[in-house]
Amino acid sequence: MVVINLDPYPSPRPRFTRQGRPYMPKEYTAWKKKFLKEWLTYGLDKFDAGVALKVELIFFIKPPLAISKVKKNKQALEDETIIVVKKPDLDNLEKSVLDSINGHAYEDDNQISELSSKKRYSLNPRVEIEIREDI
Template sequence: MLKLTIPVEPMGAVRMTSRGKPNAQRYLAYKDQIKWIVKQQLKDRKLLMGALEVEISFMMPIPKSWSNVKRQQMVGEYHTKKPDTDNLVKGVFDSLNKLVWQDDNKVAKVTAVKSYGEVPGMEIVIKELK
């Protein structure tokens, strides 16, 4: 089992048809930041080769415009706004290619949860399936 903690605000994948656009540049920087953090946590670990199960918890930022009472009430509650969960997963999986696994086609089972958190970030648990 491998557990990764990534203290980066989750960002959904964007269309890469125009790499020069600000959103595309921000997304590429986001993936690079994830890669750098994961490299620090892996310390020369070998790539996982078999079928994999991945559990990702996305802690989404709480809007600053909300009152303190509402902010406290929403911690841990499901996040049902953009970005879509599948786009969040895509960004993480693309970042982990050739670091944790050769390619994300090794992932046979995925569980992803998006909820509000006091501190934005991601927790990823990766298990080899038998």
């Protein structure tokens, strides 16, 4: 399991220039570069093209003050058991991570045959990712 100590960041919709060319916001591209840099520090080998992959993702998101200030939530936040049922959308979080490591962890994200993910509140925001061959 790889732990990336960055706040999870959802993939936004592309923006368009006046000429109609699409681009992604600077904050998003900067986050993807940071994520990839952290990923590369693990020195993991890239999966070969054509290998089916199983990916498990856990997004630990900083809780809003309304949750973190409540005393009865203290233990649940430490145990990281409070489920996030608000934005950001899980599919956008998945996309940002998978796009960040595309071409580095695997040849192309079309190799992913199974994907599971969840999001939880935590006082220690991060992304945990595990990639293995899907047999």
